[in-house]
Amino acid sequence: MTHTPRLFVPLITPFAQDLSVDVPRLQAVAQRMLDDGADGLAPFGTTSEATSMSVEERIMALEALVEAGIDPGCLIPGTGCAALPDTIRLTRHAVSLGARGTLTLPPFFYKPLSEEGVFAAYARVIEAVGPGLRLFLYHIPQMSGVPITVELIGRLMDAFPGVVAGLKDSSGNWDNTAAIIAAFPEIETYSASEALLVRNVAAGGAGCISASANINAHGIAALIRGLGTPDEAALLADAAAIRGLCEKLPLIPGVKAIVARRMKDDAYARVRPPLVAVGQDHSVAVAAVAARSYGESASV
């Protein structure tokens, strides 16, 4: 099975001075990503600091995106929490809004977990939410401590046919991504870095959901359009180089600082504890990415 290659942006969440969710800036940056050529948004994931937000804030913020005119059919919001009732509530809400699917972390406090326990947690969510759920599993073991194994995916697909729609592999381990695509070509498997995009699509994957898309959606969208053309290698090299520059910064605060620079609005750089905003010592690195991505002067 082949999938149309797509870019979903795991949208940053802007915060106001009192650290509440900054709805107008959230709506603005969301629209900017779509204008830049993203196929959709995956808000309220790791890059979004979603686990630092309350359930009520996440519900309000998702509704604000839809109220801003963004088609829910292009949204794959994160809904996975440590507590099952929270995950169920958020997932049900996203389905009720008509989201394309939900990108759902496993419960992430207890570790190590048995496959049985992770299966039971996802099963409860699927049963509680009912029809309409398209579940994207979120494999980010370096944060969650809870890997989504090939065995677990298979078990969920067998038990709940048609519910598992895809997976995001944030492990950075290409061999793992390749094994999942090979085992389950019918689901949409996304890489977490545009540097893996060409390999992902060639193997039968569905594209990428990448933190650095927040600052290079236009470049990644161009790469997707250029797949299979003579421009592919150059577009990939360019996108991978920008990604590489981002990775020299603390990724999430770094991405927010670059967005702030692009939007000429320092407010976008704010993070919630426990993350820490990048300081002046990173300004050269921030400027370097902005220069490469937006063509602005690298001087600071």
Next chain:
Amino acid sequence: MTHTPRLFVPLITPFAQDLSVDVPRLQAVAQRMLDDGADGLAPFGTTSEATSMSVEERIMALEALVEAGIDPGCLIPGTGCAALPDTIRLTRHAVSLGARGTLTLPPFFYKPLSEEGVFAAYARVIEAVGPGLRLFLYHIPQMSGVPITVELIGRLMDAFPGVVAGLKDSSGNWDNTAAIIAAFPEIETYSASEALLVRNVAAGGAGCISASANINAHGIAALIRGLGTPDEAALLADAAAIRGLCEKLPLIPGVKAIVARRMKDDAYARVRPPLVAVGQDHSVAVAAVAARSYGESASV
């Protein structure tokens, strides 16, 4: 400074058949622990599956303990969540009820975190909650991924004099506990195992907050009464042996299964996903602990 040695029970949370919080059984087991000789309760911690509960459930359940007649002055509820607004809400609520303090996890999704980020997270909670907070820091790096270092404790104590009241060290690393007690003798430092109780108290610590207290509060209370008496060694050996038997089981489901056996009520054994209840294959081990702790027949 010396502290009166104390036992706080990190209370299990019973769940009903639909996995909602089973309030009558929660109240019953809480009272049983106090009747058994515990000095207080530390509900809604790791053993309580608190990170698997919503904020609303935790608020309701804490109120139910107080409504059952339990003195809030002997309660140190867990209040730490991944999301800062949730931690603030729970901590404020516990203070408003007159709790002895709160046992507060650091935010536990992002890792590794900078000390600056962990400090900022606790600082926000302290500032938001205001007067009356007695904060017990919760060091359980194998679950949270976020260690509470000596440097962090010192920084919080300097910045917020009188707020840090203690710490629970669940690392199992005695050298770490000893270093914290030596550096901060004025705060109450608890070990997470009764096997370390004699060492903890001799070094100037405050006692223990131990999962296995759920099934041996009477034995640990007897050990505390026997500290410095000729019975100390035998009481410690007995409590440590029971703890050792518990550790042969998956700890939290195992403890719940033993409580269920004691209460002659299988409902106490239920866990919420992602934990998995112990099955028949563990019944011999469960019976062995019950026999040792409650003196019942080991036959199953």
